[in-house]
Amino acid sequence: MSGHSKWSSIKHQKAVTDAKRANVFTKLANAIAVAARKGTDPAMNFSLRLAIDRAKSANMPKENIERSIRRGSGTGEVAIEEIIYEAYGPAATAILIKVATDNKNRTIAGIKSILNKFGGKLATSGAVSYLFEEKGQIFAKSDKVKEEAELAIIDSGAQDYEEANGGYFVYCAPRDLDKVKSALESRNFQIEDFQIIFQPKNSIQLDEASTDKAVEILKALDDLDDVSLVSSNFS
Secondary structure (H helix, E strand, O other): OOOOOOOHHHHHHHHHHEEEEEEEHHHHHHHHHHOOOOOOOOOOEEEEEEEEHHHOOOOOOOHHHHHHHHHHOOOOOOOOEEEEEEEEEEEHHHEEEEEEOHHHHHHHHHHHHHHHHOOEEEEEOOOHHHEEEEEEEEEEEEOOHHHHHHHHHOOOHHHHHHHEEEEEEEEEEHHHHHHHHHHHOOOOEEEEEEEEEEEOOOOEOOOOOHHHHHHHHHHHHHOOOOEEEEEEEOO
C-alpha cells in the first residue's frame, strides 16, 4: 500500500467543492480540446475518451463537449495547447503544473503571480519533472468490508492503492486506466473520479507549518482556469 498522500486527499475534497463552480467546465473543456488534437474519434483516442468521460461525470452538456472537440480539431475557436511548467514551492517542494491554454502570456503571468505571493518560484525545464511519473488514478468507494475491497482492487489490475476520504485512491499504469476502472465498476465500486496524474517517485515529509504553506500554493494554482493538474512531492 502506498504512503498516504495529503495532496491527493485535499485535492479530491477540493474537487467536490469546485464541482459547483463555473470554472470546472472551463477546465474540462480545455482537457477535451487538448485531447482532440490527437484525433476526434474517442474510440481511437484514449485521451479524448477519458476527457469526455470525466466531462460527462460532471454533467457537462453535450453541446459543450462537441464544441470543445471542434476547438481541439482546429475547426472551432482559437487553438489551445498543453504546457507543463515546473516550479519550487515552500520547503523546497517540487511542483508540476499542467496547463491547457489559448494564451501563454496570460497563463504564465497568473502562475508567476501565485508563486511570488506564496513563496515559490519557477524552475527550469527538467529541474523537477524527473521526480514524477505518470500514473492512472481512480478514486472509488465500496460497500464491501475492507479485506474484500482490497482484494477486489488487487484483482482489478491496479498497481497500488491507498485508503483515504472514505474510499480508495487506486493507481495503475496510464494505459490501464480504462481497464482498471471497468474492473472496479464490475465489482460494484462507485467511481467518483479518474484521471492521469503525475505521481512523485518519492515523497518528502514536511512539518505542519510547511505543509500548510505547500497546500496553500497548490490550491491557489489549481484555482486558475488554465491549470488542469497540479502535483507536488510532499506527503
